[in-house]
Amino acid sequence: MKQLMVTGAKQAEFQEISTPECAVDGVLVRARVTAISTGTELRVFRAIPVDDQGKFLHERVPFVLPAENGYSMVGDVIETGAQAGEFEVGDRVFLPAAHCQVAEMDASRVTLLPDSVPDEDAAFLSILEVAHRALRDGGPPPGGNVVIVGQGVIGLSALAYCVAFGYRTAVVDL
Incomplete structure (x- = not known):
């Protein structure tokens, strides 16, 4: 193989x-x-x-x-x-x-x-897991504020999670 x-x-x-x-x-x-x-x-x-x-x-x-x-x-x-x-x-x-x-x-x-x-x-599940774990490990409260640095695949995945779970979100890219 x-x-x-x-x-x-x-x-x-x-x-x-x-x-x-x-x-x-x-x-x-x-x-x-x-x-x-x-x-x-x-x-x-x-x-x-x-x-x-x-x-x-x-x-x-x-x-x-x-x-x-x-x-x-x-x-x-x-x-x-x-x-x-x-x-x-x-x-x-x-x-x-x-x-x-x-x-x-x-x-x-x-x-x-x-x-x-x-x-x-x-x-893409392994890649999505990075964003999911970051959000869980960060532990924002329900409806809380989240800032995402980077608009790559992981950053956009994190944004999708934040929208789905009702977080107020700002995304910045350097």
Whole structure:
């Protein structure tokens, strides 16, 4: 199977790797679509570390190339482990997986998708989660004031959450 790997600064290629085995508590998923983050993934593609010492590509991920990239996949379950719970072969799911043809993931990290959500929208769930967590962690009171800095994908996602939950919101961009 093929997986997209960042091989150097501004260099990426599809590499042939072994198809993963399905763990007893996991699912094996064939990708339909993956989303590309213009923040984290673009920084990894450019080989820009997140720390001043140049040791980390992302949080606790060491700066070592080649590196896999990606964390938002929509696909179809093609195999389930004996302890994978509710999932069945053929289910359409979201999972935080890299850009590859087939991914293996612990079933607890996989989300069954309703038919009403298009693949291309569902692929943004990891990115939307950033805005959702920021709003929850910030803990504004009901009807409170929220300022969002940045009008990128995450900022606009935060704005959509704020509108949906009735916050008074200002958005600024630098």
